[in-house]
């Protein structure tokens with residue numbers, strides 16, 4: 001595994017702390033020999049990221065600020081990456097947001113602002129970053145985003161984020177069509193519930209973990225390392241024949257009625 005990504009430059013967006021899916025991706029990519037570039041939004045995330053990297057003995061190629069709700073910020077981030085790194089071969093989008101007041105109760109009560117916020121942060125952000133990343137993927141590349149079963153089926157309380165993830169997964173397919181001619185693949189990992197900082201914003205999260213451990217074919221939940229390895233697969237040549245796909249990394253739960 002320590003040669004799979006040698007010489008490959010990969011941008012990782014969305015490490016907030018050691019529980020982040022993106023931190024699981026980071027460790028898998030490091031083990032595979034990739035060169036790592038990170039983007040962050042909050043100062044707090046920058047502090048956590050730099051301390052996590054030094055504790056793990058990981059030396060990043062570059063760390064740049066990027067607020068995916070701001071087109072200029074995205075353009076500046078990727079222009080700095082282009083200047084300092086040049087070509088990139090992979091992009092990991094692990095960013096989403098919805099007002100937690102909309103992640104409980106009835107979906108029919110979703111506000112206009114809450115709906116638009118979830119869509120802008122969790123779905124449109126992939127389109128905007130893919131447009132900028134494409135310019136740096138002169139050798140082709142692979143773009144991976146993170147989704148959840150609530151995009152495909154009703155999961156109580158997931159509500160407006162489920163609709164945003166549905167838009168994200170459809171965007172994966174439309175981006176795969178647009179970027180395939182440039183040998184850029186676009187895929188999603190749809191992971192089972194994992195206890196992250198973000199998960200705290202979804203009502204009923206804890207109840208679901210127990211149900212999955214009982215009902216999933218593997219009779220357990222999944223963790224960040226399993227999501228990291230599946231994301232590495234999509235970023236590596238092992239998945240060179242795959243694009244526009246959504247891969248469930250959920251202990252098989254999605255096959256159960």
Ligand SMILES: CCCCCCc1ccc(Oc2ccc(Oc3cccc(O)n3)cc2)c(O)c1
Nearest residue numbers: 096097098099100148193198199201202204205
């Ligand atoms: C009924 C629980 C279903 C299992 C949810 C699994 C899951 C956990 C976390 C996920 O990522 C987010 C990201 C942001 C998000 O919005 C938030 C998070 C914290 C605070 C806040 O105000 N909004 C909610 C979930 C996600 O997309 C899916």
